Amino acid sequence: MLQITNKTTIPISEISISAIRSQGAGGQNVNKVATAIHLRFDINASSLSPLYKERLLNLGDQRITKDGIIVIKAQQHRTQEQNKEDALNRLQTLIKSVTVIPPKRKPTKPTRSAKNKRIDSKTKHGEIKTLRRNITE
DSSP: OEEOSSSOEEOGGGEEEEEEOOOSOOSTTTTTOOOEEEEEEESTTSOSOHHHHHHHHHSOOTTBOTTSEEEEEEOSSSSHHHHHHHHHHHHHHHHHHHHOOOOOOOOOOOOHHHHHHHHHHHHHHHHHHHHHHHHHO
């Protein structure tokens, strides 16, 4: 079970994990050992609540396909176990990010002194322009 919150968990059976070869320069194990992890999680077929599903599908994340499948490739570490743990942590973080509701924005008004300063600077600028115009004429 992958623990998301205190009440929300995902069974490991809903997560598809496969080992693939890592990219980049390797050394002795290059093109031989499959250490990278390819994780796939189908949002629509999961046991998540409809609220989480809706928020995940509306999330503009490049890791979520149009079909609603989260694809994570983990290849930072040298061992398959560490990459698997990294991929599961990244999936957990992605789903946790949807649980947080941002506070509603309260529009603010400029203060009276800020309005007066703005108007004063506009009138000063206008006076300078009229003075310049009178000098050139």
